[in-house]
Amino acid sequence: MDATDKKLITLIQSDFPITDRPYAAIGRQLGISEQEVINRIEEIMKSGEIRRLGASFDSRRLGYTSTLCALHVPPEKLEKAVAAINSYHNVTHNYERNHYYNVWFTLIAPSRERIGEILMEIEKSAGVGPVLDLPATRLFKIQVDLPVI
Template sequence: MTEMDQTDRLILNRIQSDFPLSPRPFDVIATELGLTEQEVIRRLTRLKADGIIRRIGGNFVPDKLGYVSTLCSAHVPEEKIPAFVQAVNRHPGVTHNYLRDHHLNMWFTFIAASREEIEKALQEISEETGITDILNLPATRVFKIRALFDV
């Protein structure tokens, strides 16, 4: 894993919000930051390979598209955390996954076409990892916040 430099941080700050809707969005970002399109793509590819970036994609209001969402938490022993994270992140409906200092130490959000699809995925995660203490907290009311991280 390579150390992040100031240019990496500028790129990460830029891509968090108002991502360019353009046939060549990385060229737009490169122009704004005084870089080349190839340099932006190379750096983002490295940051993804290093696990700094999990995905680049749009965020939509699930219920407006006919989807459901849930917040899940799990008690995962420290030695099982890497395998659990890998199993959870394999599901395309997972939008966030983070570790907390609590008995329920792993938290993640999940969006899918139905509650049944989420339940099936949680069962698969449980069977694959041996983690049975997964709490499913379906959204009943959605609050959207704008989360920007100054890196």
């Protein structure tokens, strides 16, 4: 990645133009052609620094509810538990972390009832639990872009 790639990522992280020809608009800001913007973005996506280009929705405004879940899983049950958790499209992030609660995942669903059901299914099918269900009670900061360094 060169300096132009970094500027490009910074620009399209937070300020992607919502216009008929967005890459032409970006090109004008960076002093490169529309085609070069497209080529560069395709390259960056191929090498993996950009995961996706598009909208990130506020789940609450779409009527959904979300939570953070934590779970203690002994090593011999880890594979089965991860497969059970990951099988839900409602699970968007799932990480192993260095704590007694070693599996942490986020869950987005249409209702609190559905969240309860999913957590019960996970506990049952993987023989683990109880899952800690920690829905946010206050939001101080959500998903802010980090500077490209």
